[in-house]
Amino acid sequence: METTRADAHIQFLARLGASMAAANYPVTLIRQMLQRASAAYGITTESVVLPNNVQVIGPAGPNGTTIKSAAVDTDLRFDQTFPLARLVSAARRGAVEPAAGEAELRRITAAPHRLPSWVSVIGYGIQSAGLALVLEPTPLNLLGATVFGLLVGAIATASRGRPLLAQLVPVISAFAVTSLAILAAHRLGLDHVGLRALIPPLAMFLPGVAMTLAVVELTSRDMISGTSRLVAGFAQLAQLAFGIFIAVQILGESESQLTSIAVNKLGPWAPWVGVAVYTLGIMLFLGPPVRFVPWLLIVVYAAYAAQFFGDLAFGSYVSGVTGGFALTLCAMAMASRPGAPPAISLILPGFWLLVPGSMGLIGIAELFGADGDSAITVTFVSMFSVAFGLQAGLVGWQLARRVRRRGRGGFGLREHVA
Structure with missing residues (x-):
């Protein structure tokens, strides 16, 4: 050549x-x-x-x-x-x-964004509402998540193309959401602010992708990349926690009034409906092709169902592993079909659904409150459980393909990720 x-x-x-x-x-x-x-x-x-x-x-x-x-x-x-x-x-x-x-x-x-900015803002509000139904389905939390989601979506959309402003968006958003939540709680006579109510509108800033890639790369002996992503992920969590507690201090709120107790006032159906609402929000906020909808629905429901039943059977820590494992196997299996989206495009929205359920931000926030002694362990295990589930799913899929294709060679697992 x-x-x-x-x-x-x-x-x-x-x-x-x-x-x-x-x-x-x-x-x-x-x-x-x-x-x-x-x-x-x-x-x-x-x-x-x-x-x-x-x-x-x-x-x-x-x-x-x-x-x-x-x-x-x-x-x-x-x-x-x-x-x-x-x-x-x-x-x-x-x-x-x-x-x-x-x-x-x-x-x-x-290429410009496929949908107008105002559609993206509405989409993020819907996505936030869907996560609220999954994490803490109450009428008040659903309303708050939708309103705060619209606010954060507007802030994020306004920062597009402005790198300096974009660096401040996580802190600004966390501060704005927490301040408004505290003021609303005072206005309504509530004696606490639920951390679960703060998660849905801030979900786009949770470093689930960074944590997951860090685990994949560290186990693949890419130490520099894995370590840098790990540090960056914790730094982003710290940004969110900083925004939350600046708001708490300015408004004179006590850290002990931030609670993570789960409440469901709508019924057991609400989280399952929330997954569909979340999917609609993803389509409007991120603007993938319309043909992506059925594939996305299958993979997010598979991931959530595995996390839900894993929680019932084994507890919250293991639920992240079961969710990540099912998500990966489902995405890889579907990506092997003709006309299917790439596996990585199927996996990412599933992790954005699973990671808020891992309560990584809640664990970081509790470091500043009454539960600080145990929060370090909670945070570490919960944030990594989903990532280890991904890795287990990748290994399981690779072994299954090797059994089916033994003696025929081939690129194996990785060809479907792209």
């Missing part, structure tokens, strides 16, 4: 890898994609993959060694992950030329 042509392939692969990192692919999977795509293009490369930078190193030639790198400036939106997955699949087969691939990457990153 001519040197300039090889250079073009290497540059394209570096940028494609960076786009995958921006879409929250594990670095292990990005590295595997780069290896397979390089082989399909007939070149030998090595790669260095980090969450914020991808470097592809070509073979040594007459003019030296070609090294191309691409930085991750910002995350891709959820709706952008669908065309990206198709491009990744084509590159893995060597079915796209570098110029065409680069043009498609530019089109993906420049």
Whole structure:
């Protein structure tokens, strides 16, 4: 292959890898994609993959060694992950030329949101209402989650394209939601503010994806990436807790009045309806293709049912593992069917549903209250239970595929994630 042509392939692969990192692919999977795509293009490369930078190193030639790198400036939106997955699949087969691939990457990153901003705001309010039905289905909490969800959705939408403002959005949102919740509680004569009432409108900031990727990467011996994601995840939780307790201190509230006791005043049907409401909110807030709806419904109900029955049978800690395990197996099985969305697009919304149930933010918040002595253990175990469930699901699916395909070779588990 001519040197300039090889250079073009290497540059394209570096940028494609960076786009995958921006879409929250594990670095292990990005590295595997780069290896397979390089082989399909007939070149030998090595790669260095980090969450914020991808470097592809070509073979040594007459003019030296070609090294191309691409930085991750910002995350891709959820709706952008669908065309990206198709491009990744084509590159893995060597079915796209570098110029065409680069043009498609530019089109993906420049594509505007599929739905207007006001639809996204309404969608997040609906998503928040769905999570409220799952976590604490009471009329007051449902109303509050919807209103606060609209507020947080508006704040998040207003910060799009403004990186400096976006960095402050978690703290601003947590402060605004907590302040309004405390003022409303005083107005209504309530003697406490439920932490479960604060979770639904703040769910977009819970670092479930970061924690999950951290576990996957640490167990894959990608120590730098896994550790950095782990620290970033806890830092984001700390931002939320900081916003909550600044509001508590300014308004003179006692930390002991923040409680995490679960209440259900609507009936056992409410959480199951909440999952459907959550799905509708996801579709409006994130704007994936309409054909994604039935696939999304199947995977979120499978994940929630596994978490629900896991809680009944084994307790809240294990429920995260059972939920994550069922979510992964269901997503991988569906992604193997013709015309199905990529597995990673199915897995992410499921984790956004499971992670609030793991009560990671509640555990962090209780560090400042009466339950601080036990909250460290609660937080650590609950936040990682879902991530370990994912890893167990990946291993289970890989073993099942190896049994079915023994002797035939193949790319195995990873081909369906993209």
